[in-house]
Amino acid sequence: MSFLSRLGTGFVAALLEAWQELRIHRLRVLLSLIGVTIAVASLTTAVAGAGMAQQLMTEQLERYGRPAMISTYVMNPGVQPTTQGNIQVSEAFEKTVERFNISYSSKIGSIYGPVASNQGMRVDTQIQVVDPAYAPMHRIFAQHGRWLEAEDAQNLSPAVVVDRTVISQLGLSDAKLPATIELASGSDSVSVTVIGATSTRDNGMQGQLWMLPETYERWFAAGTPLSDITYATWVPIEGSEELAAQFAKQMQAELPGYFVESSRQDYLAWGQDESLKQVAWVVAGISGIILLLGSLSLLNVAMVTMKQRIREVGIRRSFGATTARVFFSVMMESVVATAVAGGLGVLISMAIVTNPKLINTVLSTGLDQMPGFPLGAALLGMGVSIGVGALTGVLPALVAARVRIVDAIRV
Template identity: 40%
Template sequence: MRVVAATLVEALAQLRIHRVRVLLSLVGVAVAVAALTASVAMGDVVRQVSVESMEQSSGRPATFGFTVYSTTGESPSTDELVVEAEAIAERYDIRYMSPVMWLGGAVDLAGARTDAQVMGVGADYQAMHRLALAEGRWLVDSDAERLAPVVVVNRTVMDLLGVASVDQHPTITLPDGSTAVVVGVVEGAMYEGYPYVFGLPATALTIVGDEAGAFASPTIEMWVPEESAAAVEAMVARDLRGAFVGTQVDAYRQDYAAYFDPANDPTALMQQVLLGISGVVLLLGALSLVNIAVITVRHRVRELGIRRAFGASLSRVFVGVMLESVVGTVVAGVVGIMLVVLAYRLLLVDRVVPIGVTADLPPFPVAAAVVGLCVATAVGAIAGIIPALVAVRSKVIDAIRF
């Protein structure tokens, strides 16, 4: 242990003596390690954005859809199906359950009939589909008891209504002459460019009226833990068949994780390009480090010869010279990682998250930092072998000659 500590002290001393030369050669290593770490971190961010986009449309893992219909007679009503689904969710301690009705239809917006996507959903739909709000609030179960029904719309509907904020209490005229109050505005790429109106199932059916037709029967969505997904699917389907005898129950897992292929990772190409660039920079940095180290060793022939004369072993000289490169690259790697961590904090945490690009920014990947340090250490060791071999060939007589 004492020998190792002494060798490290010698390596640090030599780095201080030749700090200008070493600093210039290690700039490339620091940049390469920073690029290597940043590529992994950015890959995680891009992957999270992609995942959140898929979860908006299909739900979080694991989300199941259950449809109940009769092939011979009348299918269960929306109220009957929702009541039974709530009972099943309570029975199996399923925290998130929502009926989903894609109704379509035309909506009266500021006196004009406009085609819109009217959706009847439950209060849990927002959490299940990562639905973000630009302002206002989402639907709650108690809204069903209000005299004036409430809806949540997208920005397109707000523009058609000619209002800028829910604080202006905008309303939508229903077919029966009553009005629904807008209490929230959703945002996201999925809900841009076409009118979207969300309401509790009863409200959505009232908005669409006779146009609902066959689409009035809801799909029951449930979000359950992935580890128990298969068991929950079987139990819920069994209970629905028992509650509605003579009907057909279709159960299917609809979230992206059920069909997403990791081999088609959208971030793979970007990471490969960044890793390739990092590798080239690392190679150039290593070559520069080898060149500087060899020149430095050539100027230390007298010192190395004297150390050999006083009993320094070949292994001690070899390890000492090689550690100079290792210590230098490790320091450069730490500096590069610190720069990436700082940029991650200032550019992503403080700027990207507030504008809603991603709801759950992944933590800084510690694994990327560890990989960066390991690569820096390996580069230092490889780059130090050549000057170390030159050093061990120094002879005692060379100390007198120089």
């Protein structure tokens, strides 16, 4: 028999022996591993919860613009904004976007106006005039219905998308989309068609409504021209600062007499990613404390138990068990036990973290894309449980290895 075969046979035999010992001492094992199970479940839940919290924070920050988001501001000094001027600037923006081969770009205008449902419900809403690319640029998803498309500009009824606040306050939560609401236009109102609703509610109680620039120009610009328009592009992070400067320079050449400024406007440019790192550090500290308490409890129980097993170990030595065999088998008892406890703790954590009702209660703002249970958290929980078993099993194993046959006779 080769050395590797003997090593494998010895390892399997030690595992089976450790499992038999655990079965014999079921009550002792159960009491000593409750703390490990709770610790591993807490650790895994903390790590998995931190991952979901980081995703939630990232989603909230990216709704103001994904990295790298370049915002361009255009102003004609001494001249009031007009519809014709806005068209001229938009054409220059589109031409510059094509020249730099940018895939995601959007005009962004904003005004406030009241909307009302057929049931008489009414809410003041922020109306945002955007292009279809605005949604992926700001991590917005249509939870019901769909997002705006370029073809919606040709609809006979203005197509709009609203957020969760508007849907709720207008009493349309249970209504099937598309649905019709009234949107103020000067002294009159226009019937618009809600084709989609998002899960976001970033504007609080006022809510948000989105429509295409062409839709706004056709139905609402005569009553209220847009006076403050931002031109946004979503580009790769690398080289984005230089691209912003070149973009402004090129657009300035297309608009003689205008003032053009471009700069990055996303959470990485603002330094907000530090808050995500702080969450990771806090979770690491909590996990370390949980792990320390669980391992100390297990070590204490293991040491007390080993003093009660001196006769058992002495009898094994009298039948020819070597020091290495005794050491390894005692340590493997701890490893196998904590592996079972760790697996149970991970299952408990998965049941908690993947519970939709619990997540919706704790994360009141909601996740647009509910993630699955982080594989890294499960692997960490199992790895920690096995590691704790190995570390806490070393001292009892050393005590067992030093037991002599005469010690068993004295007990």
